[in-house]
Amino acid sequence: MARVFQVPAGSSRSGARRAAGTPAVPAPAPAPASGEQKAGIVAGYLAPHPPHLVYAENPPQNEPRSTGGWEVLRWGYEELRRRLRAHRPDVLVVHAPHWITMVGHHVNCVPNPRGISVEPIFPHLFRYHYDFRTDVELAEAIVEEGDRAGLVTSALREDGVRVDYATIGALHLANPEWDLPVVSLSANNNPYYYSDASLAEMETLGAATRRAIERTGRRAVLLGSNSLSHLHWDTEPELPEDMSAERPFNHAQYAGDMELLQTIREGPTSRLKDAVPKHIEATSSETKAGSLTWLLAAMGWPDIAGDVLAYGTVIATGNAVVEWVP
Ligand code: 2X7
Ligand code: FE2
Helix, strand or coil: ECCCCCCCCCCCHHHHHHCCCCCCCCCCCCCCCCCCCCCCEEHHHCCCCCCHHHHHHCCCCECCCCCCCCCHHHHHHHHHHHHHHHHHEEEEEEEEEEEEEEECCECCCCCEEEEEEEEECCCCCCCEEECCCEEEEHHHHHHHHHCCCCCCCEEEECCCCCCCCHHHHHHHHHHCCHHHHHEEEEECCCHCCCCCCCHHHHHHHHHHHHHHHHHHHCCEEEEECCCCCCCCCCECCCCCCHHHCCCCCHHHHHHHHHHHHHHHCCCCCCHHHHHHHHHHHHCHHHHHHHHHHHHHHHHHCCCCCCCCCCCCCECCCCEEEECCCC
């Protein structure tokens, strides 16, 4: 087993595995135009972002090369992509836990973010060249609605600020063509500082997001990018995609994930108001960062069940791909 946190520079696990060629530059995104189709939130997805899933797909934008791995989760994402297309969205709105902001909730308002996104713990798996379009009008509307609701919000306007790997990972897995405009929201870090911090602000941010989508007349698909149980190994196999080493961290972590997924599958979503904090307590779930609560609050906690498209572990963390169509 190799140490996850120490990859020797220039080893076969870093620079030497770099992909040849330059990344594909996406075509300019089409201007939002819904025609006679109904505006609003047309679907929401729990869309986890472990860098391994992108690594395993070998897209041209990612430098490292793999021989595959984590297939069941990736098949779930294939189904997500089919369904997402069928919803014909104008825009993807993503909340992801690794754009961490210490003060308030930030919204990326840079029209054309581009650069290289690197996973700091797994740089041998994820060095991804991105170039995408932001729906600036919607992004600004979310900032305004958040402000109006009493949240501390901020519009990121500096070109060149590196986009985190969770935002890029979820967006790539949901739409590898990058042909839809994006709005990206940060995760405020309070829940990781204060043990009694609640997810109540995510309710407010979700409702503000919904109002902004309705006000601007967009058909939006939301991506809440969280893993579930979050204990993980601190070592990885010599070949990262060696699936004989991939399993849940322990039975309690797996059982906690299954309990949450059972509640999701039965519905209605309002049961998750209690189930999510309980799951966080039991499994150190990454939903603590608020992306799942934001997603469900934005959809108004609809009276429906979620459709679990896949579940699998990544370096022992639990990950599920789930669809809700309000
Ligand atoms: O960010 C992550 C994650 N959520 C799960 C597993 C491995 C790496 O990164
Ligand atoms: Fe993560």
